[in-house]
Amino acid sequence: MNASVNAATESPGAFPLTPRSMPRVLLSLIRNPLDALPPQIFEEPFVFTQMAGKSRLYLADPELIYQALVRNSDALGKGEDVQRLLGPALGDGILTSDGAHWKWQRQSVAAAFRHEKLLELQPAMIAAAEHRRDLWLTHRGKPLDLCQEMMRTTFDIIVETMMSGGDGIDVDRVERNITNYLKPTGWKFALGLVGAPNWMPHPGKEKARAAVIFLRATLATVIAERRRSGLERHDLVSMLLEAADPETGRMMSDEEIIDNLMTFITAGHETTALGLAWTLHLLARHQDCQARLFHEIATVTEGGPLLAEHVGKLTYARQVFSESMRLYPPAPVISRTAIREFTLGAYRIPADTILYVPIYAVHRHAALWEDPLVFDPERFDPEASRSRHRFAFMPFGAGPRVCIGNGFAMMEAVAILATLLQKFRVTGASETSPKPVMKVTLRPMHPLPINLIER
Ligand code: HEM
Numbered sequence: 001m002n003a004s005v006n007a008a009t010e011s012p013g014a015f016p017l018t019p020r021s022m023p024r025v026l027l028s029l030i031r032n033p034l035d036a037l038p039p040q041i042f043e044e045p046f047v048f049t050q051m052a053g054k055s056r057l058y059l060a061d062p063e064l065i066y067q068a069l070v071r072n073s074d075a076l077g078k079g080e081d082v083q084r085l086l087g088p089a090l091g092d093g094i095l096t097s098d099g100a101h102w103k104w105q106r107q108s109v110a111a112a113f114r115h116e117k118l119l120e121l122q123p124a125m126i127a128a129a130e131h132r133r134d135l136w137l138t139h140r141g142k143p144l145d146l147c148q149e150m151m152r153t154t155f156d157i158i159v160e161t162m163m164s165g166g167d168g169i170d171v172d173r174v175e176r177n178i179t180n181y182l183k184p185t186g187w188k189f190a191l192g193l194v195g196a197p198n199w200m201p202h203p204g205k206e207k208a209r210a211a212v213i214f215l216r217a218t219l220a221t222v223i224a225e226r227r228r229s230g231l232e233r234h235d236l237v238s239m240l241l242e243a244a245d246p247e248t249g250r251m252m253s254d255e256e257i258i259d260n261l262m263t264f265i266t267a268g269h270e271t272t273a274l275g276l277a278w279t280l281h282l283l284a285r286h287q288d289c290q291a292r293l294f295h296e297i298a299t300v301t302e303g304g305p306l307l308a309e310h311v312g313k314l315t316y317a318r319q320v321f322s323e324s325m326r327l328y329p330p331a332p333v334i335s336r337t338a339i340r341e342f343t344l345g346a347y348r349i350p351a352d353t354i355l356y357v358p359i360y361a362v363h364r365h366a367a368l369w370e371d372p373l374v375f376d377p378e379r380f381d382p383e384a385s386r387s388r389h390r391f392a393f394m395p396f397g398a399g400p401r402v403c404i405g406n407g408f409a410m411m412e413a414v415a416i417l418a419t420l421l422q423k424f425r426v427t428g429a430s431e432t433s434p435k436p437v438m439k440v441t442l443r444p445m446h447p448l449p450i451n452l453i454e455r
Pocket of ligand 1: 095106263264267269275331334395397398401403404405406408409
């Protein structure tokens with residue numbers, strides 16, 4: 001019989017969460033949940049702890065992550081944490097639901113993310129990047145906030161490719177409201193940890209509530225307009241309008257369609273934008289890598305404009321983006337709750353255990369990476385990648401719940417990087433990177449400024 005993970009002393013480097021350490025952990029959670037990760041998880045394969053009456057298991061060993069997220073995926077649900085954080089905005093959509101309801105939704109939209117379909121979207125990705133590049137050409141000398149710039153670019157892409165332009169969505173207001181929704185997530189983590197009820201007031205709660213009302217109403221208008229016009233557009237909105245549950249034949253309600261559009265808009269642009277902002281920041285600090293990227297872009301495009309067929313050939317650009325996501329994974333922690341007991345390595349994991357996969361810590365783990373804090377895109381050279389465990393690098397998660405948009409994101413990121421760097425060299429980043437803060441996604445604590453030099 002396997003040992004049960006039921007005492008902190010059984011885990012290597014157990015995290016001593018005691019009544020005395022609790023206030024410090026809660027304060028860290030409110031400010032920045034990354035600071036509340038047990039420090040041992042950057043060196044140990046796993047850390048087990050018990051807090052607020054719940055068993056919590058942090059996994060950093062790639063093999064244990066594989067065993068949990070892939071082999072035992074049917075023993076895991078998204079759990080209360082995810083519902084508390086994202087449920088008010090994303091309802092019971094593809095990211096937050098479980099079981100048959102999740103499966104139906106995933107199958108309904110899968111076709112939109114097949115490789116052949118994504119290839120058709122490349123021109124729209126390049127066009128949005130060119131639009132940003134042209135705006136930058138008129139911005140000369142003015143300071144730019146990289147995160148904001150990248151959010152606008154990826155937002156244009158998600159709305160254009162998934163919603164055929166979005167019928168006049170107010171992009172600025174949508175962006176502001178997404179930020180207002182995400183701002184108080186530290187409070188939600190902390191209140192969840194002590195088992196506080198959902199109605200408990202906290203700073204930022206009213207603004208977040210107003211944001212959800214605005215965002216969902218905006219999408220309701222998009223759906224109503226699409227139904228009214230009867231236009232067939234072959235995009236995600238049409239797919240959701242036509243989706244029927246394979247078992248019952250039931251169509252999605254408007255609320256369910258809104259859940260999913262909210263999910264795709266938020267999950268589908270924030271993450272890539274933040275990945276790109278950190279990438280440009282790192283390139284500004286590593287001019288040698290930037291020079292190599294210029295060379296690759298010039299060789300592949302033969303000095304002409306970037307075309308759809310070039311994107312797949314920009315292998316070093318992919319390496320650079322991957323290495324940036326290693327250091328700054330846009331989704332830094334994922335979590336699950338065990339819905340039944342299961343076996344993990346030598347341990348029995350009881351039902352109700354909360355599992356955390358701190359991608360941020362896995363990507364900086366002392367046992368998995370040499371000089372983990374050093375930026376080195378060579379790590380993603382095909383040869384070097386082959387010699388690593390597949391789940392040592394997992395910015396898009398793993399198993400059946402792996403990011404459905406991963407191919408989309410890689411294509412989009414490479415297209416944006418290549419288009420911008422054909423015209424500009426980025427410089428002027430601070431010597432050290434600003435501290436990353438987790439607000440569901442990984443944002444820099446302070447804006448990432450850069451200078452643009454026209455090439
Ligand atoms: C660099 C960009 C991105 C990163 C790092 C990222 C990361 C992730 C991760 C880690 C998950 C798994 C969450 C979990 O297991 O709990 C996920 C799920 C998801 N992502 Fe992404 N994502 C990115 C871009 C995108 C894009 C572009 C889209 C859509 C266009 C998208 C849509 C989704 C959806 C719908 C899910 C839920 C899938 C499911 O549960 O079946 N993501 N993403």
